[in-house]
Amino acid sequence: MSTSVQQQNRQHFDVIAAEWDDSPRRRELATGVAAAIAETLPLQAHWHALEYGCGTGLVGAALAPRLGRLLACDVSPGMLSVLAGKARAAGLDQLQTRVLDLTSEPPPAERFDLIFSSMTMHHIPDVPALLRTFHGMLKPGGWLALVDLDTEDGGFHGKDVPGVMHHGFDRIALQDDLRAAGFVQTGARTAHTVSRTADDGRVSHYPVFLITARA
Ligand SMILES: C[S@@+](CC[C@H](N)C(=O)[O-])C[C@H]1O[C@@H](n2cnc3c(N)ncnc32)[C@H](O)[C@@H]1O
Numbered sequence: 386m387s388t389s390v391q392q393q394n395r396q397h398f399d400v401i402a403a404e405w406d407d408s409p410r411r412r413e414l415a416t417g418v419a420a421a422i423a424e425t426l427p428l429q430a431h432w433h434a435l436e437y438g439c440g441t442g443l444v445g446a447a448l449a450p451r452l453g454r455l456l457a458c459d460v461s462p463g464m465l466s467v468l469a470g471k472a473r474a475a476g477l478d479q480l481q482t483r484v485l486d487l488t489s490e491p492p493p494a495e496r497f498d499l500i501f502s503s504m505t506m507h508h509i510p511d512v513p514a515l516l517r518t519f520h521g522m523l524k525p526g527g528w529l530a531l532v533d534l535d536t537e538d539g540g541f542h543g544k545d546v547p548g549v550m551h552h553g554f555d556r557i558a559l560q561d562d563l564r565a566a567g568f569v570q571t572g573a574r575t576a577h578t579v580s581r582t583a584d585d586g587r588v589s590h591y592p593v594f595l596i597t598a599r600a
Contacts, residue, residue: 438505
């Protein structure tokens with residue numbers, strides 16, 4: 386099951402990669418997320434960080450100047466290609482990209498001070514398994530920052546987006562999963578709220594959480 390879900394994700398995001406950054410809603414969300422992470426965590430200029438599900442790097446490119454090295458990982462080569470072009474143009478030498486799917490591949494050998502992931506966990510079939518993998522990839526005391534939707538009714542993506550495995554997450558339950566995976570000092574806050582207007586003019590608000598924890 387996991388393989389076909391990730392093939393769907395790869396194909397879907399490869400197709401939309403070139404237009405991903407055109408959306409003001411996505412750019413605003415990423416700006417809010419990057420600011421929330423920078424306010425919440427004691428980012429250090431010597432940190433070696435990994436972003437999981439980086440997409441075109443709307444969050445990662447904003448945080449990279451605050452970090453020593455950033456390995457930006459995604460299942461979609463198309464999304465990574467957009468990010469690599471932006472990083473080159475901006476002279477972000479500390480940022481490297483890598484195709485990586487931790488649901489079907491072993492983690493990199495190196496250990497990280499920080500792993501962060503924005504709006505990707507809802508594409509992951511087995512979230513507790515990925516949290517255990519993240520824990521093993523962090524240095525002792527290293528930080529994890531997870532950003533995603535609070536539990537919603539499915540209206541955020543609608544019916545047309547493939548590979549959506551979760552309609553958001555319950556913050557308490559996700560922190561329980563983090564502790565079960567070995568994390569400590571878990572905390573949660575709202576990073577941003579996305580507002581969407583339906584065809585009938587009805588406006589829906591989707592809060593996006595930032596959950597942090599330490600290995
Ligand atoms: C909703 S987009 C978010 C992209 C980016 N984080 C942002 O905030 O703009 C989800 C991203 O997760 C990636 N993704 C989905 N499943 C993945 C997996 N199993 N491993 C790595 N990346 C995955 C997709 O390719 C896509 O780039």
